[in-house]
Amino acid sequence: MQLHEFQAKDLLRRYRVDTPPGQIALTPDEAAAAARQIGLDSLFVKAQILAGSRAAAGGVRAVRSPSGARAAAAELLGRKLVTSQTGPAGQVVKRVLVEAGIVAAQEFYVALRVDPAVGAITAIAGAHRSDIEQHLVAGAPDFPTVALNIAGERRPGDIADFCRKLGLASDIADKFGALIGRLHRAFVELDASLIEINPLIRTAAGEFIAADAKITIDDNAIFRHSETAQLRSEDDVDLIQLQAQRHQINYVQMDGNIGIVVNGAGLGLATLDLVQAAGGVPANFMDIRTTAKSLDIAHGVGMILDNPRAKVLLVNVYGGGMQACDTVVDGLAIAFRKSGRVMPMVLRITGNNENFARMRLANFNLPKTECADMWQAATRAVAIAQGRA
Amino acid sequence: MPALVDKETRLLCQGMTGWAGTYHTDRMIQYGTAVVAGVTPGKGGTTHIGVPVFNGVAEAKSATGANASIVFVPPANAGRAMLEAIEAEMPLVVVVTERVPVLDMVRVREALVGSRTRLIGPNSQGILAPEICKIGVMATDRARRGPIGVASRSASLTSEVVSQLTAAGLGQSTTVGIGGDPVHGIGFAECLDLFFKDPDTEGVVLIGEIGGAEEQEAARYIREAGLKKPVVALIVGRAVPAQCRMGHAGALTARPSDDADSKIKALQDVGVVIAASAHLVGTAMSEAFARRAA
Numbered sequence: 001m002q003l004h005e006f007q008a009k010d011l012l013r014r015y016r017v018d019t020p021p022g023q024i025a026l027t028p029d030e031a032a033a034a035a036r037q038i039g040l041d042s043l044f045v046k047a048q049i050l051a052g053s054r055a056a057a058g059g060v061r062a063v064r065s066p067s068g069a070r071a072a073a074a075e076l077l078g079r080k081l082v083t084s085q086t087g088p089a090g091q092v093v094k095r096v097l098v099e100a101g102i103v104a105a106q107e108f109y110v111a112l113r114v115d116p117a118v119g120a121i122t123a124i125a126g127a128h129r130s131d132i133e134q135h136l137v138a139g140a141p142d143f144p145t146v147a148l149n150i151a152g153e154r155r156p157g158d159i160a161d162f163c164r165k166l167g168l169a170s171d172i173a174d175k176f177g178a179l180i181g182r183l184h185r186a187f188v189e190l191d192a193s194l195i196e197i198n199p200l201i202r203t204a205a206g207e208f209i210a211a212d213a214k215i216t217i218d219d220n221a222i223f224r225h226s227e228t229a230q231l232r233s234e235d236d237v238d239l240i241q242l243q244a245q246r247h248q249i250n251y252v253q254m255d256g257n258i259g260i261v262v263n264g265a266g267l268g269l270a271t272l273d274l275v276q277a278a279g280g281v282p283a284n285f286m287d288i289r290t291t292a293k294s295l296d297i298a299h300g301v302g303m304i305l306d307n308p309r310a311k312v313l314l315v316n317v318y319g320g321g322m323q324a325c326d327t328v329v330d331g332l333a334i335a336f337r338k339s340g341r342v343m344p345m346v347l348r349i350t351g352n353n354e355n356f357a358r359m360r361l362a363n364f365n366l367p368k369t370e371c372a373d374m375w376q377a378a379t380r381a382v383a384i385a386q387g388r389a
Numbered sequence: 390m391p392a393l394v395d396k397e398t399r400l401l402c403q404g405m406t407g408w409a410g411t412y413h414t415d416r417m418i419q420y421g422t423a424v425v426a427g428v429t430p431g432k433g434g435t436t437h438i439g440v441p442v443f444n445g446v447a448e449a450k451s452a453t454g455a456n457a458s459i460v461f462v463p464p465a466n467a468g469r470a471m472l473e474a475i476e477a478e479m480p481l482v483v484v485v486t487e488r489v490p491v492l493d494m495v496r497v498r499e500a501l502v503g504s505r506t507r508l509i510g511p512n513s514q515g516i517l518a519p520e521i522c523k524i525g526v527m528a529t530d531r532a533r534r535g536p537i538g539v540a541s542r543s544a545s546l547t548s549e550v551v552s553q554l555t556a557a558g559l560g561q562s563t564t565v566g567i568g569g570d571p572v573h574g575i576g577f578a579e580c581l582d583l584f585f586k587d588p589d590t591e592g593v594v595l596i597g598e599i600g601g602a603e604e605q606e607a608a609r610y611i612r613e614a615g616l617k618k619p620v621v622a623l624i625v626g627r628a629v630p631a632q633c634r635m636g637h638a639g640a641l642t643a644r645p646s647d648d649a650d651s652k653i654k655a656l657q658d659v660g661v662v663i664a665a666s667a668h669l670v671g672t673a674m675s676e677a678f679a680r681r682a683a
Binding site: 114117150220221224262265266267268270277282290318319320350351373374375 | 488499541542547569
């Protein structure tokens with residue numbers, strides 16, 4: 001679950017991480033009032049959306065007065081902001097954060113995340129740069145890192161070593177190390193999977209201030225954080241996925257015209273690869289969890305049948321230990337009957353109860369083609385989607 | 390003797406009395422696995438589907454001589470169940486539970502350091518030594534005894550690949566699901582080590598995907614230990630758009646196509662054969678065997 005910048009900063013302040021004075025505003029007038037209250041002549045008006053790279057997309061405005069804040073808020077609120085991380089659809093700005101500008105003596109990038117390769121929490125830090133995200137994605141940041149246990153340092157002095165590698169003078173290093181300790185505590189107590197501060201500003205007076213903040217909470221741990229769960233934004237891109245998850249389905253909307261139903265994430269990834277290799281584009285990814293019943297499956301298939309872009313349904317199912325083929329077939333039948341839409345369906349169905357599933361399928365009288373293996377099924381579905389079959 | 394499990398395996402089920410635990414324990418018994426105990430706090434002293442139930446792992450282990458455990462405990466308590474099994478020095482722990490909080494797995498990894506436990510999973514379909522022992526929830530109808538070791542991050546693709554191998558006349562020595570979660574127990578490198586040392590295994594299939602660093606670890610292991618037996622790998626997820634999580638929490642990557650490509654390259658560089666497509670793994674293994682014979 002992703003949090004907005006202002007939510008992340010609210011949480012971090014509880015852990016004594018300093019942030020610039022700021023207020024959230026829902027209207028231009030509120031933005032002007034917030035600016036008056038902060039009372040400085042260097043301010044930022046920042047669009048609150050659940051995606052990064054806002055500044056490059058014009059989502060962060062520097063202003064010098066309450067009237068400037070009002071004008072910036074009027075431009076941003078209600079506007080669709082498209083950044084390199086939102087996808088082409090963008091996100092509508094519903095709130096802005098009006099915040100004091102802080103004069104930086106030095107700027108850093110700091111992040112804590114769970115590193116799968118180490119199996120631990122890892123802190124990473126370095127000099128701030130605007131293209132840091134591309135840099136980290138490229139996988140070759142020469143930034144120092146330190147692995148942390150749940151209780152903190154693995155060996156006494158690990159954090160001090162980390163600060164030394166950053167080239168910080170000793171008095172600053174102590175403060176930075178204490179900050180890492182507070183971020184680590186926040187990470188563990190919040191069940192975060194990512195805390196990122198970019199930039200972290202060091203002032204001439206030697207204070208550290210989080211000028212931006214991003215927190216992602218582990219969805220699998222939300223059950224023990226009822227207060228944090230309330231913070232879930234209506235903008236959270238995961239809402240469709242969340243609704244599907246209640247039906248024991250993993251569902252991701254995509255841009256193409258081939259609806260995809262699989263049982264198992266790996267089988268699903270393989271199916272996407274096959275569709276791409278055959279020249280097609282998926283309309284979605286739908287993975288049925290082993291705990292799904294036929295009505296859950298029907299709900300997920302219904303989402304595909306409701307998608308006007310989807311032209312064909314590709315079902316790739318391996319009936320496993322708990323979920324037999326007939327459960328999937330029942331779910332398909334319920335969804336088709338409920339929807340009334342006649343969409344051609346290509347099936348590759350094998351494993352537990354496959355013959356029984358075939359019998360039931362025949363009774364339902366659905367428009368279908370069955371294929372012996374997944375490559376045949378993928379090429380057939382692509383041919384139908386492209387009007388070649 | 391197959392890797393990880395054999396005829397001497399005596400299995401304990403944590404969370405046996407729940408719905409999934411009951412169903413799969415029954416299937417494992419039918420397959421021939423010696424299930425000697427169940428553990429459900431508060432139900433100690435009872436018997437469930439013919440198996441004695443205990444309140445704790447340590448107690449069950451000393452009473453029955455169990456040497457392996459499978460965990461069906463729901464996510465909120467799965468971490469605690471794993472810690473209890475590690476504390477009781479259970480040699481092998483297989484975790485089927487999905488959606489375990491990632492920091493709970495960080496706690497478990499800390500407990501594993503210096504312990505006597507080898508942990509598989511979570512979010513694993515388990516371990517199968519066809520016709521010998523099943524610790525898990527996988528379909529078994531296509532699995533046959535034979536020379537191929539399979540290590541996988543995906544339950545569904547393991548079934549698919551087992552089916553292809555059997556159709557190609559290649560049975561399996563052991564199949565291991567290392568699980569789809571980012572932080573987990575043993576990985577591909579340790580599986581390769583087990584399979585390279587296992588006299589019953591003559592070839593290995595790795596089923597990998599985008600995200601994480603398992604495949605790179607496997608490549609590093611082979612570079613150090615040498616490619617002792619033919620290895621075929623399938624890496625799925627090239628077609629996934631950036632930053633999408635497709636079912637597996639572990640299958641999250643920032644630049645997916647590059648990531649799949651870099652995994653493929655790392656493995657190719659140490660002599661691993663990459664299956665051209667998910668439907669061609671059985672064929673790729675047959676060809677690798679034929680080349681070895683030639």
